[in-house]
Every structure is written in structure tokens, then in C-alpha cells.
Amino acid sequence: MFDWMVWTTPVAVFFSCIALMLAGMTVWEIKSPTTLRRGWLPIETTRGDRLFIGLLLAAYVNLVFVGFAGKFQEWLSLDAEPSIWISFVASMLLLALVMRKG
Template structure:
């Protein structure tokens, strides 16, 4: 059934993390509803919006890192996580 995709360990980790993130955000939103606020992104966002923006921004950053920088993938991952943390905290 899942033969159409190359399931390597990194791909599986990304999909498992995304699935757990959706479940965690659903549970967190049930017990503590998100507040809408405006951060440095200059748009009104709630917690879920910032998670989505951070996830997509990190993915785009990693694509650009792989395209423009030879090697040092762990440095790119660390910078992508830092970018996501900034968006989640102050975005």
C-alpha cells in the first residue's frame, strides 16, 4: 500500500513528528484554547497558525540550506529549529 513513497528513517521521523504535533495541538487546544495575537509577523495569528508558519518556514529554510550550502546539515537543522522557536514565541 505504501510502496509509492521511499520510506527512509528521516522521512518517517518527519511524518511521525507532524502527526504527533497535530495530535498534541488538538489536545492542548481542548484544555487551553488559543489566544489571537499580533507579533512581528504583522498578522493576527493563534497558536496553530504560528505552528503551521514555523513548520513551513523551517522546511523552506532546509530546502534552501541544502541547495546553497555543501554539507553541515546539522547546522542547518539547528538554525531551522531556532527559526521555528522564534516564530512560535514572538511571531
């Protein structure tokens, strides 16, 4: 069923983290309903809104990293392409920032 997708360890960890975040947010929403608040994003958002925006940003960070990995290797004179774990960590930090301050 999932033969069309390349299931590497980073991809599996990324999607597992998303599933865990959705489950955690569901429990959190049931225990403590959210209210609108304004952070540095230009709109008032709820926790769910910030999670959605953060997940979109995380996906874009990973896609840009994959797209430029060959260029990074060339620009930085590396022997191999940089690890995808770098973009995973960067995207999760960005997601945490959006969830906390957005």
C-alpha cells in the same frame, strides 16, 4: 505504498515531529482555547496560525538546504555534503521562534 519516497532517518524524524506537534496542539487547544495575539508577525495570529507559518518556514529551510548542499560543500571545501541534521535543527529552532514570538 510509500515506495516512491526516500525514507531516510532525517525525513522520518521530521515527519514524526510534525505529527507529534499536531497531536500536542490538538490537546493544548482542547485544554486551553487560543486567542488572537500580535507578536512580530504583521498579523494577529492564533497558536495554530503560528504553527502553520512555522511549518512552512521549516519546510522552506530544509528545501533550501538540500538545494544548496552541493554548493556548501564546494564553498566550504568539505569532503562530503553537510549533514541534513543541520537544516533540521535550524528549522526546528525557527519554528520554536515563530511559535514563541510570532
